Amino acid sequence: MSETVVEVRDLSKYYPPDVKAVDGISFTIGAGQIFSMLGPNGAGKTTTVEILEGLRNPTSGEVMIFGQNILKDYSKLRKRVGILPQNFEPFDLLKPWEAIQYWTQLYDIRITKKEINRALERVGLFERRNIHSKKLSGGEKRKLGIALSLVNNPELLFLDEPTTGLDPKGRRDLWALINEIKEKGTTVFLTTHYLDEAERLADDVSIMHKGKIIAEGSPDNLVEKYGKATIVVLEGAGSSGLQKLKEKGIDAHLDDADERDVLVPVRKHSEMKSMMCTLASSDINMADIYTRRETLEDVFLNLVGSKMEDGVLKE
Amino acid sequence: MFFALVFPVLIILVFGAIFMGGGTSKITLHAQNLDEGSQGDAFLNALNSTTLFDIVEIPSNESIEQYINNNSLTVAIFIPKNFTFDIGEHLLFNEPGTVDIIIYGDPSKSTYGTVIGAAEAVAEGMNFRLIGKIPIINTVPININPGDDGETQFNYIDFYLPGIVGFTVMTNSLFAMTSTCAEYRQRNYYKLLATTNIKKWEWLVSKFIFYTLLLWLALVLTYFVGRAVFDMQAQLTPIAFVIIAVGAFTFTAMGMLVGIVVKDPEGASAIANAIGFPMMFLSGTFFPLEMMPDYLQIVAGVMPLTYLNNGLRDTMVYFNDGNALINLAIVFIIGIVFFILASKFMSWKEK
Numbered sequence: 001m002s003e004t005v006v007e008v009r010d011l012s013k014y015y016p017p018d019v020k021a022v023d024g025i026s027f028t029i030g031a032g033q034i035f036s037m038l039g040p041n042g043a044g045k046t047t048t049v050e051i052l053e054g055l056r057n058p059t060s061g062e063v064m065i066f067g068q069n070i071l072k073d074y075s076k077l078r079k080r081v082g083i084l085p086q087n088f089e090p091f092d093l094l095k096p097w098e099a100i101q102y103w104t105q106l107y108d109i110r111i112t113k114k115e116i117n118r119a120l121e122r123v124g125l126f127e128r129r130n131i132h133s134k135k136l137s138g139g140e141k142r143k144l145g146i147a148l149s150l151v152n153n154p155e156l157l158f159l160d161e162p163t164t165g166l167d168p169k170g171r172r173d174l175w176a177l178i179n180e181i182k183e184k185g186t187t188v189f190l191t192t193h194y195l196d197e198a199e200r201l202a203d204d205v206s207i208m209h210k211g212k213i214i215a216e217g218s219p220d221n222l223v224e225k226y227g228k229a230t231i232v233v234l235e236g237a238g239s240s241g242l243q244k245l246k247e248k249g250i251d252a253h254l255d256d257a258d259e260r261d262v263l264v265p266v267r268k269h270s271e272m273k274s275m276m277c278t279l280a281s282s283d284i285n286m287a288d289i290y291t292r293r294e295t296l297e298d299v300f301l302n303l304v305g306s307k308m309e310d311g312v313l314k315e
Numbered sequence: 316m317f318f319a320l321v322f323p324v325l326i327i328l329v330f331g332a333i334f335m336g337g338g339t340s341k342i343t344l345h346a347q348n349l350d351e352g353s354q355g356d357a358f359l360n361a362l363n364s365t366t367l368f369d370i371v372e373i374p375s376n377e378s379i380e381q382y383i384n385n386n387s388l389t390v391a392i393f394i395p396k397n398f399t400f401d402i403g404e405h406l407l408f409n410e411p412g413t414v415d416i417i418i419y420g421d422p423s424k425s426t427y428g429t430v431i432g433a434a435e436a437v438a439e440g441m442n443f444r445l446i447g448k449i450p451i452i453n454t455v456p457i458n459i460n461p462g463d464d465g466e467t468q469f470n471y472i473d474f475y476l477p478g479i480v481g482f483t484v485m486t487n488s489l490f491a492m493t494s495t496c497a498e499y500r501q502r503n504y505y506k507l508l509a510t511t512n513i514k515k516w517e518w519l520v521s522k523f524i525f526y527t528l529l530l531w532l533a534l535v536l537t538y539f540v541g542r543a544v545f546d547m548q549a550q551l552t553p554i555a556f557v558i559i560a561v562g563a564f565t566f567t568a569m570g571m572l573v574g575i576v577v578k579d580p581e582g583a584s585a586i587a588n589a590i591g592f593p594m595m596f597l598s599g600t601f602f603p604l605e606m607m608p609d610y611l612q613i614v615a616g617v618m619p620l621t622y623l624n625n626g627l628r629d630t631m632v633y634f635n636d637g638n639a640l641i642n643l644a645i646v647f648i649i650g651i652v653f654f655i656l657a658s659k660f661m662s663w664k665e666k
Contacts, residue, residue, distance in 0.1 A: 075512075083510040089502045106511035146483045148507075162580055 002030035003185045005156055008050065013047050013148030021047040022058070023211035024066045029204070033153075034178065034188040036202035038195065039297070040304075041311040044211040045191040046086055049160050049205055052189065053083050065156065079107065081156030082186075084284060086161050088145035092134035096125050096144050099133060111151070123177060124145040144182030156187045163197060166309070175201055193311035195296045205296070207303060219296055226302050227294035229265035232275070236287035237262040244282050250275065262286075265294075340434035341366070342426050342605050343393040345382070347373035352399020354441075358452070359394070363438040367429065381420055387629055387638050388605070390420035390427045391459075392434065405451045414452035421459055421474075424494055426605045429454055443537050463665065473549040476541050477627030478600040483533050484559055485594065488526045488566030489573070495522070497576020497583035497659075511665035516658055519571060526600040526634045536561055552637050553631040561643055562623045565650030569619070599624045619649045 006029040013022040022044045029035040037045045050056040052063055054074035061119075063070045065077055091100055091159060097116050104111040111119075120126040123143040133144060142162055149157060159178065165172040171194075178201055182188055192198055198205050199219045206216040214223055232243055233255075242262045245252040255261040266272050279289075297307070306313040344362070348355040363370055379393050394416055395401075398530050399416040418434055420427030431454065438452040499505050510520060534555065541547035573590065577583040596602070597611055598620035604612055615621045626642030629635045 050506075050665060053510060055509055075572070077575070078510070078512055081510075083507075085503045085506045085510075087503060088507075089398045103511070107513055262609075 002032055004028050005031045005033075005066060006035075006189065007064040008064045009064075010046075011063060012059045013044075013051060013056065014059045017268065022051070022062070025206075025208070025211075025213045027206050027213065027216060029187060029189060031187055032182065032185055033203040034182050034190055034201050035192045036198040036205045037189070037196040037208055038193070038205050038300075039197065039204075039208035040308050040313050041191055042089070042191040043208040045193075045208055046160055048208070049158055049189060049191050053081070053158050079152050080148035080155045082152060082157040084142070084145045084159045084162055086191075086213045087164070088162075090133035090136070090141055090144050090148075092132065094133050095130050095146070096120055096133065096136070097129040098145060098244045099144060105153045107152045108113070109152060115151075117149050118255075119151065121184060122180075124173065132242065137170070139166050139173060142166065142170070142174060142268065143166045146174075146181075154186060156189065157181060158189045158217060158221070160191050163192070163194065163305070171197070187247050195300055195308065196219075199296045205243060207300065209304055215299070222299050223294050223295060226299045228298075228302055229294060230269075230272070231294060231298075232264040232266055232272075232279075233288075233290055233292060234264065234279075234284065235289065236260050236285045237284050241282075241284040241286060245279075245286050248278050248282055250278060330351050332621055341369045341609070342390075342429060344368040344430060345369055345371045345373050345386070345388055346394070347375065347377070347379045347382070348394045349375055349396040350394050350398035351396060352403075354399040354402050355394040358398075358437060358441065359392075361440065362392075362433060365433050365437070379419065380459075384633070384635060385637070387625070387633050387635050388419075388459075389605070390418070390430045392430065393417040393419065396560075402451055414451055415455045418454055418456045419459045421458060422456075426454075426603060427638055428441045460610070465626050472541060472545040472547050474628065475601075475631055476537065476549050477549060477631050480530075480534050480537060480555075480559065480626050481562065481598070481620055481624040481627055482595055482624060483537070484562040485566050485591060487530060487533070487589055488563050489570045490584070491526070492522060492567050492570025493573045493577065493587040494580045494583040497577045498570055499581045500574075501579050505663040513666065514665060515661065519568070519654070519658065519661075522571075523564050523567045526567050527560045530559050530563050531556060549631045550634070552634075552636070554626055554629045554636055554643070556625045557648070558623060558639065558643050561647045561650060563620075565619050565623075565653060568653035568657050571661055572653050575657065575660050594618050594620045597621075607634050619646050622646045622649075 003128065006027075008028070009026050011022055011025050012020070014020050025044075025048065027035075037048060039045050048055060051058045052065065052070070054070055054077070057071070066080060068077060070077065081245060090096075091102075094102060097113075097120060100116045100119050102113060115128070120129050123146055123148065125136075125140060125143055128140060128207070128288065135142065136144065146159070146162065149159075153210065163174050166174065178188060190201060192199075203218060204216065204220055205222060206213045207222070208214070215226055226262065238260055239254065242252055242254055245262065245264065250264060252262050252264045255263050265302065266275055301307055309313070323339065346359055346362075348359060350356070350414055359370055366618045373379060373391065379391060382388070383391050387423065391533070398414060404410055405412075405414065410424040416434065418427075420430060420433055422428075433452045438454050441452050499508075535551070537553050538547075538549075541549070548634075571589070573586055574583060577586055597614065598604075598618045599608070602622065604615050604621070606617065622645040626639045629639035629642060
């Protein structure tokens, strides 16, 4: 087990009269990990991360970061922690290189022009260093935010929903950047409501719902523990294939992603053989057939009973 | 929304109160009556009966010029020692010439004209009552403009400049700071700052320094434009720079205090306007305070901009640094109170 960087014990945050934003959660984060707190909007992720960032006071509980109780004195931790707040917007009239320079001054750090350029290169903004920040794209603004959060070379980086609202390319670029940050040894605390993001990036995931952690572990462990089935994918079978399966009494549904593939969950290994025989006799046109394990999305559905799209639970 | 709905209402209320004060507005007229007879009192009583003035007596042992200077008066009246005696001599011996009442004043002020007009009317009435034909009592206006030494002539613009500068100090510091605070909260900049090493008081001081430098530049620019275009004679003095720094401090702190309660830049703008515009008109920026009804003068007395404007006029126009420092101290004390409150109640953290 790696060194513990964050240790949270029985943390709660209540708002009058009876809102339990965070309700007695506990978890630990090991050094060099990407830890993802996953959950829908309103689950309590941002409240939790802001308590850990020293921006909110908890109602009760204990938070230790690098072995120090953050409620007693956060100032000593500031230089070891980097933060990208939710919905980060840079100062409109600062150019990226100016923003980096300004931010280092707020940390009492002297920085050379070469180091500024290196910081911008690291996040892929070197070519855009002389553009006013208000003219940067959403993804570029987040990259600049990450660059700012890294100016003090933090050992622990908090990223609060860094990819929310970005297009697929922007998200992929940021994922690559976050992985690169991890590879350099920085521990990352990532909140997200994107299941695929948590699955791709995180070493450990805590699924949060209504202020509580309802499941935790590595993505593989979560799928193993909370997954209910193996998925047989009938690629390209479409709605006609689905119809034929349903006529044979097989529980199946179309893949939400493209509505071309038919997904057949097989909950017991012993069911697989009979299901394959039924399939063979069904005369379904398909491009390919293969199995895959369940994903975090399926796990979330199994645990919460609803799907999640853009942070919103779908009944 | 503010300029469409609230602003016109404020304007009609403020200007209505200033110009339609229901006839209750009186000019405070300082008078020194050294006359040992009854005619001096009769003259002042007649002036008093016009209901235009609140007459304040200047002690007889004071030098009136010194008193005017010490109190930054814009108008004062002086009745000489032998006023009654001289009138009697003229009546008895038909001596040529006149008996003079001296009206010290600042010609750029409307109150001076009002006092001269009223005093001339009273003098004329007394002349008529005394002998019915040859005027004996005469009013002699004396310009108290310090620069009016035959070489320097002050104009309205000289008295207007400190008001403009004071107004600029208020708008830049108060309006900008209020909306900055709201924007910082809305865009999570406070959270960003809270994650760095910078202290809250350091940020507050940095804003104060920024606005001070900006406003010093504004003062110098306004001054030189005024000189170049209007041949303005008011002077830039070191105390003017100090007053501007203190004004920037006070209104920056005030803006921060207002910024604590507003949630977004639109709301900030509305609240800053609602505070700033009445203050602008009621603090002697554009109109002499003497023009306003008594109750508005009381309101003006609690506004920091009043003391900022007065201090700037004292040092730049009247060259009365003693009074300027008193006004400066008042602005500074108000600023300290605002700063302490802003530091105490402003939070970069969430609840």
